[in-house]
Amino acid sequence: MFSKLLSLLSSKAGVSLCLTLLFVFPRMSFAQGIRDSVFNIKPVQITADYIFKQEEAGMKISEVDSLVFIDKANESLSQLLSENTSVFIKDYGRGALATASFRGTAASHTQVRWNGININSPMTGMVDFSLIPVYIIDELSLTHGAASMRDQSGGLGGVININNTPDWSKPFSLKYIQGIGSYDTYSEFIKLTYGSSQVQFKTSVYHNQSDNDYPFINRRIKDYDPATGEMNYRKVKNEQADYKVYGIMQEAYWKVTDHIVWKANYWGQKADRSIPTVLSYEGGNEANMNQQVDEDHKGVTETKFYFAQADLKLRLGYDSKDLHYSSQNYVPGKGLISMIDSKSKAKTYSGHIDFAAWNQEDLKFTASFSYDRNDVDTYESVNKTTYEENRDYFSLFCSLSKSFGERLNLNLMDRQDVIDGKIVDNVPYLGFDYRLVQQRDLILKGNITHNYHAPTLNDLYWQPGGNPDLKAEKGISGDLGIEYLFTKPAFQVKTELTSYYSDINDWIVWLPTFKGFWQPFNIKQVISYGLEYNLNISGQQGNFQYKLLGGYSYTRSKNLGDSEKWGDNSNGKQLIYVPLHSGNVLVDLRYKNSFIMYQWNHFSERFTTTSNRTIKRDWLYPYYMNNMTIGQRFDMKGCKLVAQLKINNLMDEYYRSILFRYMPGRNYLFTLMLEI
Numbered sequence: 209m210f211s212k213l214l215s216l217l218s219s220k221a222g223v224s225l226c227l228t229l230l231f232v233f234p235r236m237s238f239a240q241g242i243r244d245s246v247f248n249i250k251p252v253q254i255t256a257d258y259i260f261k262q263e264e265a266g267m268k269i270s271e272v273d274s275l276v277f278i279d280k281a282n283e284s285l286s287q288l289l290s291e292n293t294s295v296f297i298k299d300y301g302r303g304a305l306a307t308a309s310f311r312g313t314a315a316s317h318t319q320v321r322w323n324g325i326n327i328n329s330p331m332t333g334m335v336d337f338s339l340i341p342v343y344i345i346d347e348l349s350l351t352h353g354a355a356s357m358r359d360q361s362g363g364l365g366g367v368i369n370i371n372n373t374p375d376w377s378k379p380f381s382l383k384y385i386q387g388i389g390s391y392d393t394y395s396e397f398i399k400l401t402y403g404s405s406q407v408q409f410k411t412s413v414y415h416n417q418s419d420n421d422y423p424f425i426n427r428r429i430k431d432y433d434p435a436t437g438e439m440n441y442r443k444v445k446n447e448q449a450d451y452k453v454y455g456i457m458q459e460a461y462w463k464v465t466d467h468i469v470w471k472a473n474y475w476g477q478k479a480d481r482s483i484p485t486v487l488s489y490e491g492g493n494e495a496n497m498n499q500q501v502d503e504d505h506k507g508v509t510e511t512k513f514y515f516a517q518a519d520l521k522l523r524l525g526y527d528s529k530d531l532h533y534s535s536q537n538y539v540p541g542k543g544l545i546s547m548i549d550s551k552s553k554a555k556t557y558s559g560h561i562d563f564a565a566w567n568q569e570d571l572k573f574t575a576s577f578s579y580d581r582n583d584v585d586t587y588e589s590v591n592k593t594t595y596e597e598n599r600d601y602f603s604l605f606c607s608l609s610k611s612f613g614e615r616l617n618l619n620l621m622d623r624q625d626v627i628d629g630k631i632v633d634n635v636p637y638l639g640f641d642y643r644l645v646q647q648r649d650l651i652l653k654g655n656i657t658h659n660y661h662a663p664t665l666n667d668l669y670w671q672p673g674g675n676p677d678l679k680a681e682k683g684i685s686g687d688l689g690i691e692y693l694f695t696k697p698a699f700q701v702k703t704e705l706t707s708y709y710s711d712i713n714d715w716i717v718w719l720p721t722f723k724g725f726w727q728p729f730n731i732k733q734v735i736s737y738g739l740e741y742n743l744n745i746s747g748q749q750g751n752f753q754y755k756l757l758g759g760y761s762y763t764r765s766k767n768l769g770d771s772e773k774w775g776d777n778s779n780g781k782q783l784i785y786v787p788l789h790s791g792n793v794l795v796d797l798r799y800k801n802s803f804i805m806y807q808w809n810h811f812s813e814r815f816t817t818t819s820n821r822t823i824k825r826d827w828l829y830p831y832y833m834n835n836m837t838i839g840q841r842f843d844m845k846g847c848k849l850v851a852q853l854k855i856n857n858l859m860d861e862y863y864r865s866i867l868f869r870y871m872p873g874r875n876y877l878f879t880l881m882l883e884i
Contacts, residue, residue: 259649259651259691259693259702260617260641260643260649260651261617262570262572262609262610262611262617262618262619262641263572263574263607263609263619264619264641265609265617265618265619265639265640265641265653265655266355266619266637266638266639266640266641266653266654266655266687267351267352267355267358267619267639267653267655267687268351268352268353268355268653268687268689268704268706268740269349269350269351269352270293270294270349270350270352270742271347271348271349271350272288272292272293272348272349272350273292273744273755273757275755275757275794275796275805276288276292276757276794277342277345277348279794279796279805279807279837279854280292280342281342281343281385281397281879281881282341282342282343282385282387282395282397282416282877282879283341283342284306284337284338284339284340284341284342285337285338285340285341285342285345285348285370286299286306286337286338286340287342288342288348289308289337289368290306290809291792291794291807291809291833291835292757292759292792292794292807292809293350293759293792294310294311294352294740294742294759294761294790295308295309295310295318295350295366295368296308296309296310296763296785296786296787296790296811297309297337297865298315298785298865298866299338299865299866299869299871300865300866300869301420301446301449301484301869301870301871302418302420302422302446302449302871302872303338303418303420303449303451303481304338304449304451304481304483304869305336305338306336306337306338307334307335307336307337308335308337308365308368309365309785309786310350310352310365310366311352311353311365311366311708311710311736311738311763311765312365312736312738312763312764312765312783312786313364313365313710313712313736313765314365314715314716315332315333315334316328316332316333316334316362316661316664317362317363317364317365317661317681318334318335318363318365318366318367318368319356319359319360319362319363319366319367319368320335320367320368320370321359321360321367321368321369321370322370322371322475322506322508323370323371323372323473323508323510323525324508324510324521324523324525324560325506325508325523325525325527325556325558325560326360326527326556326558326580327506327527329529329554329664330554330556330582330584330599330664330665331552331554331584331586331664331665331666332664332666333362333664333666333667336502339453339477339479339502339504340370341397341414341416341453341455343385343397343399343412343414344372344412344414344455344457344475345370345371345372346371346372346373347369347370347371347372347373348368348369348370348371349368349369349371350366350367350368350369351363351366351367351369352366352687352706352708352740353365353366353655353657353685353687353708353710354637354657354658354659354685354710355637355639355655355657355687357621357623357635357637357657357659358605358607358621358637360578360603360623361603361623361625361635361659361660361661362659362660362661362662363659364659364661364681364683364685364710364712372410372457372459372473374408374410374459374461374471375401375408376405376408378401379401379402379403379404379405379408380401380402380403381399381400381401381883381884382398382399382400382401382882382883382884383397383398383399383881383882383883383884384396384397384398384399384881384882384883385397385398385879385880385881385882386879386880386881387877387878387879388877388878388879389418389875389876389877389878390422390872390875390876390877391418391419391420391421391422391872391875392418392419392421393416393417393418393419393420393877394415394416394417394418395414395415395416395417396414396415396416397412397413397414398412398413398414399411399412400412403461405463406462406463407460407461407462407463408459408460408461408462409458409459409460409461410457410458410459411456411457411458411459412455412456412457412458412459413455413456414453414454414455414456415452415453415454415455416451416452416453417450417451417452417453418450418451419450420446420449420450420451421445421446421447421449421450422445422446422872422873422875423443423444423445423446423873424443424444424445424446424862424870424872424873425441425442425443425444425862425870426441426442426443426444426870427441428868429441429442430442446484446870446872447484448482448483448484448485448496448497448498449482449483449484450481450482451479451480451481451482452479452480452481453477453478453479453480454477454478454479455475455476455477455478456474456475456476456477457473457474457475457476458473458474459471459472459473459474460472460473467513467514467515468511468512468513468514469511469512469514470509470510470511470512471509471510472507472508472509472510473506473507473508473509474505474506474507475504475505475506475507476504476505476506477502477503477504478501478502478503478504479500479501479502479503480499480500480501481499481500481501481502482497482498482499483498483499483500484498485498496535496536496537496538497534497535497536497544498533498534498535498536499532499533499534499535500531500532500533500534501530501531501532501533502529502530502531503529503530503531504527504528504529504530505526505527505528506525506526506527506528507525507526508523508524508525508526509523509524509525510522510523510524511523517565517566517567518563518564518565518566519562519563519564519565520561520562520563520564521560521561521562521563522560522561523558523559523560523561523562524558524559524560525556525557525558525559525560526555526556526557526558527555527556527558528553528554528555528556529552529553529554529555530551530552530553531550531551531552531553532550532551532552533548533549533550534546534548534549534550535547535548535549546590547590548588548590548591549588549589549590550586550587550588550589551586551587551588551589552584552585552586552587553583553584553585553586554582554583554584554585555582555583555584556580556581556582556583557580557581557583558578558579558580558581559578559579560576560577560578560579561576561577561578562574562575562576563575563576570610570611570612571608571609571610571611572608572609572610573606573607573608573609574605574606574607574609575604575605575606575607576603576604576605576606577602577603577604577605578601578602578603578605579600579601579602579603580600580601580603581598581599581600581601582598582599582601582665583598584596584597584598584665588671593671593672594671595669595670595671595674597665597668597669599627599628599665600627600628600629601625601626601627602625602626602627603623603624603625603626604623604624604625605621605622605623605624606621606622607619607620607621607622607637608620608621614643614646614647615642615643615646616640616641616642616643617640617641617642618638618639618640619637619638619639619640620636620637620638621636621637621638621639621657622634622635622636622637623635623636625660627662632660632662632680633658633660633680633682634658635657635658635659635660636657636658637655637656637657637658638655638656638657639653639654639655639656639657640653640654640655641653644690649691649692649693649694650690650691650692651690651691651692652689652690653687653688653689653690653691654686654687654688654689655686655687656684656685656686657684657685657686658682658683658684658685659682659683659684659685660680660681660682661680661681661682662680663675663678663679663680663681663716663728667716667728672723672725673718673721673725673726673727673728674727674728675727675728675729678716678728678729678730679714679730680714681712681713681714681715681716681730682712682713682714683710683711683712683713684710684711685708685709685710685711686708686709686710687706687707687708688706688707688708689704689705689706689707689740690704690705691703691704691705692704698747698748698749699746699747699748700744700745700746700747701743701744701745702742702743702744703741703742703743703744704740704741704742705739705740705741706739706740706741707737707738707739708736708737708738708739708740709735709736709737710735710736710737711733711735712733712734712735712736713732713733714730714731714732715730715731715732715733715734715767715769716728716729716730716731717729717731731767731769732768732769733767733768733769734765734766734767734768734783735764735765735766735768736763736764736765736766737764738761738762738763738764739760739761739762740759740760740761740762741759741760741761742758742759743756743757743758743759744756744757744758751799751800752797752798752799753796753797753798753799754795754796754797754798755794755795755796756793756794756795756796757792757793757794757796758791758792758793758794759791759792759793760789760790760791761789761790761791762788762789763786763787763788763789763790764782764788765782765783765786766780766781766782766783767779767780767781767783767818768780778818778819778820781815781818781819781820782815782820783818784814784815784816784817784818785814785815785816785828785866786814787811787812787813787814787830788812788813789810789811789812790809790810790811790812791809791810792807792808792809792810793806793807793808793809794806794807794808801840801841801842801843802839802840802841803837803838803839803840803841804836804837804838804839805836805837805838806834806835806836806837807833807834807835807836807837808832808833808834808835809832809833810830810831810832810833811830811831812830813827813828813829813830814827814828815827815828816828816866816867828864828865828866828867829863831861831863832859832861833857833861833863834857834858834859834861835854835855835856835857835858836854836855836858837852837853837854837855838852838853839851839852839853840852846884847882847883847884848882848883848884849880849881849882849883850879850880850881850883851878851879851880851881852878852879852881853876853877853878853879854876854877854878854879855874855875855876856872856874856875856876856877857871857872857873857874857875858874859874860873860874861873
């Protein structure tokens, strides 16, 4: 049945149906009159609407708890995702590149949106999560799996949504955070909110820097000890790994009328990072100099119109990324010689129209149209390689959701993209929620969907190595899970178990060639399946408050390519750097103004070769990470002061996230936060 439905929706008839609904359904809703949905919200039962939204039928959406934002306020988004979600972060070292693997997929299969615009690099298709500070985020949610096609196509693993919002209840507030940590780490964040009940401005400025010279034992190199005659592992420091990040975010919000709200957001940032050599290199650090400078400017403006039974949003966005990477090697008699000097510029212009309408019978229709223009220009001056390309990306989306009493929700969605004038695969979705017990929040949910991911511009045109003959990645995915919410006045339990399956054809992977450089190819098939479990328990007894957040993921991601064609042993093996098991727990205990938080997370072994060899050099052993935070809040007249000490890697675990990049041992961070 599902396959027939997918075939129908993928046909021209399916697209025509969406277009017909787009023009017919609004006439049903605008005739209902004008409402004030912004300021006169009727009280509702939160348990009835919290996990049983018709427009989210079948989807797994994880919203990051506000407690996590407090704990990770002066850290990067890579740390938050790694320690508090099911997303695995490939971390190249503290302050260095950090990319995501969502449900066992590649980094480019996780789409990231900031206030409604996509911020993935059009060159690599990835986002460096180490460059996104948690402090500037107001809301963070994850849409798991291909159900992310609601936001955009291409999220074979999922979509991460970052949003900034106003707080109309606070016309004026000031928050300042100062952090001092190990390895000469300093961070400063300041946020000023000012305005009135009609107009509000928020200005955030931040700075983060570190020498990042933590010590470790390099188990890739041994030195001879003449005193004992033994070969011992070399004790070194993580030198030439310093980083500096500066940024500013400006937000403006305006209630133009009771039915129109306008906002504008700007985010500018510059990062200057040194990149250490790989651990197998036996020379001194002075023989290599690797530097990367990232400069980003993002802007978005949005106008929302609220009617009696309809909403309309108009959004314009801009994203500019400049990257300068240089590498120098020391040559005796000549000094440092430039080996790579690469400058890349990528710009994205976007426009979005989002419309939603509903009637009295719990029937809701949404539609959106978006356009993105990517312009890329890159030049490497040493080897004289360059490419300059652009891409036009049109997308039409529509959905129809219906509630059948209080027991069943159905959601039908469809997305059609046009890339550079070419109509690509249609992306349909069918999802359901079913309340298993009447008047109880015990929900069975599931979905089936098709998804599509186009090659990135680097995949197609990078010099040398780009492959313009690449096919797009596409396949079918499905989820089936159960969610439960139990609430009492001073106690709440929310838990969810989800199974998923994804079958992706023409998976893109970069491989070494006999020509001396790497090149992307399509492998035949990748199967990814697994389980995700989440638990949230919170409660209060008098002055004592407690919260437990936990998660577990089982991720099986296998290459089922043609072994005869590839001539290797990767067929049926786990994809590299994808852990089979991962889990995390956060415990927060508070008594009056004192608190203690304990964070635990675990990743099982990861393979670094496609053949899954378990010899020492091709296998990353499992590790368990323990962090602890203790703090005290001081309430003073008109302001609040919070002091806390965080101990990272409490057990001094010796671990790596990827090959050749060791992570720091036990380290400390002391933070003061002043809020007015």
